[in-house]
Amino acid sequence: MSDKPYVAYETPVQSGRFAAGEDPAKREQILDGAKRVFMTVGFDAASMNDITREAGVSKGTIYVYFDGKDDLFRALMERERGNIARSMQDVLDGQTDAAEGLQRFAAAFAARIMREDTISAMRTMIGVVPRMPKLSKRFFNADSLNVRTVLEDFIRRQVAEDKLAVDDVSMAARQFIDLSTGTFFKLRLFGDLSEAPDQQEIDAVVSAAVRVFMAAYGRKSQ
Amino acid sequence: MSDKPYVAYETPVQSGRFAAGEDPAKREQILDGAKRVFMTVGFDAASMNDITREAGVSKGTIYVYFDGKDDLFRALMERERGNIARSMQDVLDGQTDAAEGLQRFAAAFAARIMREDTISAMRTMIGVVPRMPKLSKRFFNADSLNVRTVLEDFIRRQVAEDKLAVDDVSMAARQFIDLSTGTFFKLRLFGDLSEAPDQQEIDAVVSAAVRVFMAAYGRKSQ
DNA sequence: GAGCAATCGAACCGATCGGTTCGAAAAGGT
DNA sequence: ACCTTTTCGAACCGATCGGTTCGATTGCTC
Numbered sequence: 309m310s311d312k313p314y315v316a317y318e319t320p321v322q323s324g325r326f327a328a329g330e331d332p333a334k335r336e337q338i339l340d341g342a343k344r345v346f347m348t349v350g351f352d353a354a355s356m357n358d359i360t361r362e363a364g365v366s367k368g369t370i371y372v373y374f375d376g377k378d379d380l381f382r383a384l385m386e387r388e389r390g391n392i393a394r395s396m397q398d399v400l401d402g403q404t405d406a407a408e409g410l411q412r413f414a415a416a417f418a419a420r421i422m423r424e425d426t427i428s429a430m431r432t433m434i435g436v437v438p439r440m441p442k443l444s445k446r447f448f449n450a451d452s453l454n455v456r457t458v459l460e461d462f463i464r465r466q467v468a469e470d471k472l473a474v475d476d477v478s479m480a481a482r483q484f485i486d487l488s489t490g491t492f493f494k495l496r497l498f499g500d501l502s503e504a505p506d507q508q509e510i511d512a513v514v515s516a517a518v519r520v521f522m523a524a525y526g527r528k529s530q
Numbered sequence: 531m532s533d534k535p536y537v538a539y540e541t542p543v544q545s546g547r548f549a550a551g552e553d554p555a556k557r558e559q560i561l562d563g564a565k566r567v568f569m570t571v572g573f574d575a576a577s578m579n580d581i582t583r584e585a586g587v588s589k590g591t592i593y594v595y596f597d598g599k600d601d602l603f604r605a606l607m608e609r610e611r612g613n614i615a616r617s618m619q620d621v622l623d624g625q626t627d628a629a630e631g632l633q634r635f636a637a638a639f640a641a642r643i644m645r646e647d648t649i650s651a652m653r654t655m656i657g658v659v660p661r662m663p664k665l666s667k668r669f670f671n672a673d674s675l676n677v678r679t680v681l682e683d684f685i686r687r688q689v690a691e692d693k694l695a696v697d698d699v700s701m702a703a704r705q706f707i708d709l710s711t712g713t714f715f716k717l718r719l720f721g722d723l724s725e726a727p728d729q730q731e732i733d734a735v736v737s738a739a740v741r742v743f744m745a746a747y748g749r750k751s752q
Numbered sequence: 753g754a755g756c757a758a759t760c761g762a763a764c765c766g767a768t769c770g771g772t773t774c775g776a777a778a779a780g781g782t
Numbered sequence: 783a784c785c786t787t788t789t790c791g792a793a794c795c796g797a798t799c800g801g802t803t804c805g806a807t808t809g810c811t812c
Contacts, residue, residue: 325757325758325809325810325811326758327757327758328757328758328759329758331758334758334759348660349660349661350572350574350657350658350661351574352572352573352574352575353574353661355798355799355800356799356800356801357798357799357800360761365759365760366759366760366761366762367760367761367800367801367802368759368760368761368801368802368803368804369758369759369760371800371801371802372758372759376800376801377800377801428660431656431657431659431660432657433720434653434656434657434719434720435572435653435654435656435657435658436572436657437653437719437720437721438570438571438650438653438721439571439572439575441721441724444720444721445720445721445722448720448721448722449722476738479735479738482712482713483709483713483738483739483742485712486708486709486712486713487705487708487709490704490707490708490712491704491705491708497656497659498655498656498659498666498667498670499659499660499663499666499667499670500667500670500671513701516698516701516705517705519746520705520742520743520745520746520747521742523742523745523746524741524742524745524746525742547779547780547781547787547788548788549787549788550787550788550789551788553788556788556789577768577769577770578769578770578771579768579769579770582791587789587790588789588790588791588792589770589771589772589790589791590771590772590773590774590789590790590791591788591789591790593770593771593772594788594789598770598771599770599771
């Protein structure tokens with residue numbers, strides 16, 4: 309069995325009496341501590357002793373909640389993936405204008421993807437890609453698929469309303485994401501930019517990206 | 531002293547009699563073995579025993595050539611960085627036409643940056659960014675700066691010849707790199723694409739990128 | 753307050769880690 | 783063939799690793 313039976317609660321509530329290994333608050337406490345260690349030094353250099361200290365629990369307790377280091381890491385990355393995906397769900401609600409919608413989408417998306425949490429998680433995941441292909445595939449796929457689907461739907465609506473002329477929606481969506489977030493994202497990932505850029509900087513890059521995108525795909529007749 | 535004195539030779543020549551730790555062929559042998567381990571399992575999970583076996587030398591010999599695991603890793607990443615940078619030096623020699631030059635540049639750049647060597651090295655480096663900020667900064671800066679400089683010069687020349695209309699050359703260069711390589715690069719990095727795409731696939735994506743770029747920056751009068 | 757169970761924390765285990773040591777073997781030069 | 787030096791490879795060292803054990807402490811329920 310690769311995971312302890314875990315009954316999902318929406319939010320950690322006030323601790324009551326739970327069976328051993330079933331307390332959601334204690335589970336979150338362990339994951340929070342583990343996150344601080346894994347995201348700083350990566351999977352291999354993170355020791356269970358360090359995580360024990362950081363989480364403020366007993367090592368034995370960690371092993372009651374998780375099957376081992378691998379399981380703890382997997383649970384953490386799943387949680388982080390869920391958090392990232394959740395934070396990007398409603399970026400394009402209610403948008404009707406092409407350029408404005410794209411601007412809003414990219415500005416929001418860029419801000420989220422540049423956050424320290426997101427960058428750290430991705431870096432840590434990238435570090436173990438060859439050894440944990442399934443976990444990493446799951447981590448990156450779920451995230452990017454969700455966001456790109458949202459953008460693709462938006463582009464299709466704009467095409468249907470004759471505001472954009474796009475043959476290959478999938479490619480256009482990818483191009484726009486790369487145009488609007490590619491540079492800063494790489495700078496963050498590679499450690500060249502140690503803090504997320506402020507909203508003004510993001511907006512400037514996104515505006516330039518929208519301009520390029522609209523030049524290529526925008527309908528000239530307005 | 532952070533490195534053994536090392537006299538650089540251009541190519542490992544036929545071994546003669548070298549002082550201990552000075553044989554370039556032996557040094558390369560160690561680095562090759564180390565590369566195969568580091569690039570597979572990352573810095574921390576790579577053990578000196580594994581590297582000893584993989585390199586086919588004695589552990590004591592490794593310590594004659596390098597000061598320790600950190601030093602060996604640093605030397606390897608420096609070597610790899612140099613190899614990557616060297617492989618991208620003449621991507622834009624002799625190009626005069628804007629669209630054609632961009633197509634050639636991006637096709638060549640994309641092919642190089644998708645290679646397993648490059649991707650592995652980047653992944654391994656990303657995995658230790660927070661712990662080795664100087665080394666990683668050096669690794670990523672030298673590489674991307676060199677290529678972008680080449681592209682920026684090219685764009686400036688096209689602007690001077692009235693073939694492109696670009697206000698911010700630096701941003702335009704970044705946009706083009708992201709447009710033409712961003713998607714596949716991320717897929718490779720995240721492990722979604724386990725092999726480098728073939729030249730045809732690359733060309734298709736690059737062509738679409740050139741079209742978008744020229745739509746935004748190309749001079750209409752031809 | 754009593755009873756029960758979750759958690760604590762210290763000790764333990766076998767394995768592996770990075771790095772060191774040194775006699776034996778191998779390699780190169782004369 | 784001899785001599786010198788480099789390298790080998792096995793053993794060693796103290797430290798740390800992930801995981802296990804278990805009496806003591808704590809917290810919750812009745």
